[in-house]
Amino acid sequence: MKAFFLKYYKTIAIGALMLAGLSLLVYPLVANTWNNHVQSTIVKDYEATVEAAIQEGTLDVQAELDKATVYNEELLPSILPDSFAEAEANGVDSNYMSILNANDDGVMGYIQIPSINVKLPIFHTTNDDVLQIGVGHLEGSSLPIGGPNTHSVLSAHRGLPSATLFTDLDKVEVGEDFFIIIMDEYYAYEVDRIDVVEPDDTSLLAVQPGKDLCTLITCTPYGVNTQRLMVTGHRVEYTPTLLADAKTPTFGAVSLHTNYLLWVIVGLAIVGAFILLLYLYDRKRTKKEQA
Incomplete structure (x- = not known):
């Protein structure tokens, strides 16, 4: 055994390093698949709970929407935090948490973005634990039920x-x-502007008189996260065919960052190539030793 190890220790060491590297490549695929399952389960549980509550008469959708409308009407422009960090630091309003909380778990609905294959639960607040598993609603902005x-x-x-x-x-x-789906109501928005701003710039998030807007926010550039990407849409009439006919992802609409399967295939190809080269090298060396 010792002789075998001494003879092939380089091959074993390289193989171990390659397996470790492959594990790092596989991790995002496995973790993302699991999180997709978790997110899908949250959405399905939300839909099932809402449907059951409506049928049992324990959930009055219109009453919940009316509460949300009152909340939105009472918001003042000055309430919107000057930065996202400030929003996270502020205490959570119990009245805010009680509205659109059919499951008593902080889920107010879910969002679908067909062009990038996104279907995610929407939670109250933008606390970090929320943002690890879904989309957060920025407290101080309008609840996502539409309206002028x-x-x-x-x-x-x-x-x-x-x-x-x-x-x-x-x-x-x-x-x-x-x-955006809230209880059994569907709200459709058409993207009309895309902006990149500094983290403390919330000027584009103000209510505009008479308009019904929704802005989606994330960090940018990828991996640097020094700015904020804002994708804003205005409300359009929802029809089932609008969702059914919405643009679906093409290869170009999925970035290399999220094409985890491609990374795994590339990783396997690299590992396979190294193993083949090592095999050929060892075979050649063995022949020389036997000559």
Whole structure:
């Protein structure tokens, strides 16, 4: 055994390093697959709970929407935090947490962005524990139920190795639609502007008189995160065909960062090539030793 190890220790060491490297490549795929399952389960549980509560008469959708409307009407422009850090530092309002909280778990609905294959739960607040698993609603902005004089702000992480979230938000283009589902109500928004701003710049998030807006926010540039990417849409009429016919992802709409399977295939190809080279090298060396 010792002789075998001494003879092949380089091969064993290189093989171990390659397996370690392959594990690092596989981790994002496994972690992201698991988190996609978790996020999908949260959305399905939300839909099932809402549907059951409506049928049982324990959830009055219109009453919940009316509460959210009152909340939005009572918001003042000055309430919107001057920065996202300030929003996270502020205490959570119990009244805010009680509105649109059908499951009593902080989930107020979910968002679909067909062009980048996103379907994520929306939670109250933008606390970090929320942003690890889904989209957070920025407290102080309008609750996402639409209506004139509203501007909802939804935020999610970008570039987490364990979850896609808003990593591909930079692939969304003007003219594309995204959808917000609150209880059994669907709200459609058409992207009309895309901006990159400094982290403390919230000037574009103010309510605009008469308009119904929603802005999606994430960090940018990828991996640097020194600025904020804002994708803003205005409300359009929702129809089931609008969602069914929405643009779906193409290869170019999925960044290399989130094409985890491609990275695994490349990693396997590299490992396979190294193993083949090592085999040929050892075979050649063995022949020389036997000559």
